[in-house]
Amino acid sequence: MMIILFGHSNDPIIRGVRSELEAQGHVFAVVDPNDAVFESQLTWDVGSSWNLQLNPGKGKAVEISGSVVTAAFWRSQFPLSPSTTEFWSSQDLSYMAKEGYATLLGLLHGSTCVIVNEPIPGGRSRFFFADYTWERLLEDHSIGIPEMCLATSTTGSTQFCQEVLGKIRILPLGSAVSQKAFANPMGLSDWNYSKSPLCLQAIAPGEWFHMINVGSEVRGGPIAPQIGYGSFETGVEPQFCPSPLITKYLTLSNAYDLEFSESIWMQDEYEQWFCLDWNCVPQLHHWGPAMQQEVLPLLAHLLAPKV
Amino acid sequence: MKFEPYILLIGPISDPMVAIVSEKLTRRDCTLVVLDFQQSAHKWPIAISTGRRGRSGIFRFGARKIPLEAIRSTYVRRGGAIVQENDGEYLRRDQPHHQALFPNLLGWLPGLVMNPYRAACSNGSKPYQQLRITQLGFRMPKTLVTTVPQAAHQFYIECQEKVIFKSLSAERSVVKRLTEEDLPRLDQLQCCPVQFQEYIPGIDFRVHVVGSRVFASQIETSSTDYRYVEKNHFRNIRAVELSSELQEKCVALTKGLGLVLAGIDLRRTFDGDYVCFEVNTSPAFMFYESQTGQRIGAAVAELLFQGQCVESGCYHS
Secondary structure (H helix, E strand, O other), X not given: OEEEEEOOOOOHHHHHHHHHHXXXXXXXXXXXXXXXXXXXXXXXXXXXXXXXXXXXXXXXXXXXXXXXXXXXXXXXXXXXXXXXXXXXXXXXXXXXXHHHHHHHHHHHHHOOOEEEOOXXXXXXXXXXXXXXXXXXXXXHOOEEOOEEEEEOOHHXXXXXXXXXXXXXXEEEOOOXXXXXXXXXXXXXXXXXXXXXXXXXXXXXXXXXXXXXXXXXXXXXXXXXXXXXXOOOOOOEOOOOOOHHHHHHHXXXXXXXXXXXXXXXXXXXXXXXEEEEEEEOOOOHHHXXXXXXXXXXXXXXXXHOXXX | OOOOOEEEEEXXXXXXXXXXXHHHHOOOOXXXXXXXXXXXXXXXXXXXXXXXXXXXXXEEEOOEEEEHHHEEEXXXXXXXXXXXXXXXXXXXXXXXXXXXXXXXXXXXXXXXXXXXXXXXXXXXOHHHHHHHHXXXXXXXXXXXXXXXXXXXXXXXXXXXXXXXXXXXXXXXXXXXXXXXXXXXXXXXXXXXXXXXXXXXXXXXXXXXXXXXXXXXXXXXXXXXXXXXXXXXXXXXXXXXOOOHHHHHHHHHHHHHOOOOEEEEEEEEOOOOOEEEEEEEOOOOHHHHHHHHOOOHHHXXXXXXXXXXXXXXXXXXX
């Protein structure tokens, strides 16, 4: 029985889960997705079995058969980066990255083991909950979303700010990874829109929470409102969270097949809950030390074989 | 308040599919908006905003303001072609920021989206899509993905030397037969995985599904890949009527993949079985229309105008 952690060995979450799994005596391998498709011996009989030999021809060769893998944790992002050599043109590298992506997406989808945060075609969007697809679900579970604007120019951003009430939260569309991008959070005209479109949210006063789920286990706590530039870097520590919030959070994370994620929520003065933000690739440094201590064992437990 | 329905066409008007759909829709009682995202993202100022309660909002494109409720449907032809540039230097098209824009944009649009973003991405991984296709009732060819030359050679022997190879991703590649002459090149597999499949002899069919309507073309060719006919080879394409059972299966496959419009590649084996190779999620149907006279573009336009599939219930909601 083996657990695979797909990610970089320096990733703090990978390091933390690795320590937990080691302490519990589980067999596991940390596999860099780039190595899995560009530096290994992979044989995949599609729809049946697969075998992966890492570090072939080197001292520490590791062989993994798909039949012994009980769980896999996807902790990486596309596009992949094939190692650059003088032999490959940029077109070659781009092609290889796509082929590697196609291989891993299919391999994980075809695996029968538990997969935590399985990658999906096209990737996961930060504001998926605002899609029309989820409208019925949000209504049924009384989950609100704020007034939001997706803008590719200063004109769009400023028009939105002029038309809505409340304070504005500004987020680069592409990434939930914290970037100290705004010298002046309200300096919309300073933003380099060629780098990323912006998402703006009109926020009413209320109480804010930062939530984390590991399977059906939920941890979270109140945080300071993130007006201006918003990120997940809140230092949240585990505290009491209202049960309606936990239910709503799990409803959305289950619907989106996210076993491990973090999210920002708000309850306004009318006791309406709003989902504001979602990160499908949670980061350890976003949380306080006690939260880190709680989440990593939960993650290891989720991946561990169930007897 | 009553709105005039808007239909968004995302793609260059020079694209034959966008052109025919646009032409058909100009005769209908709706307003067409063609969005050609060939320029970098920040040069086509759009903003889409959603209301706090209920799904009201505005889609802004340049000086135009379109109420979201008035958008009946969207046809996406060039979803993957949004360009972004950074200080004059073009970013890779699969750059994370770039990827973030389109799924949100399409996800926030109401009405029928042809095709929804995530479903349209399913052929970004052919093995992923094939596994889904199998779940939806079609047989897939025996397939090997490998970086190991010996494994590919073994597969070649197991399949009685009848093997093709093609790309794993949506990157366009010419399907080729693996031959004895190729075997020394198998060493190059170690750099990047390659997909090999048993060669299945038979007759090709391209089936276009538009909502619940089915347009089938039969292709007879002496080439391995009918899209690329070599010199001294032939290709004949003609419209055919599939059995109602197979039509239903194709509609179910399309719906099962979350698509509204699909180009399904089938091959009928000599024992009458149908094997599905892949489903094109942004099919270039005009090529088949020009060969067969099937009115696929008109069907696409009609479905966009209706804004929902009456029979199959494929309304994007």
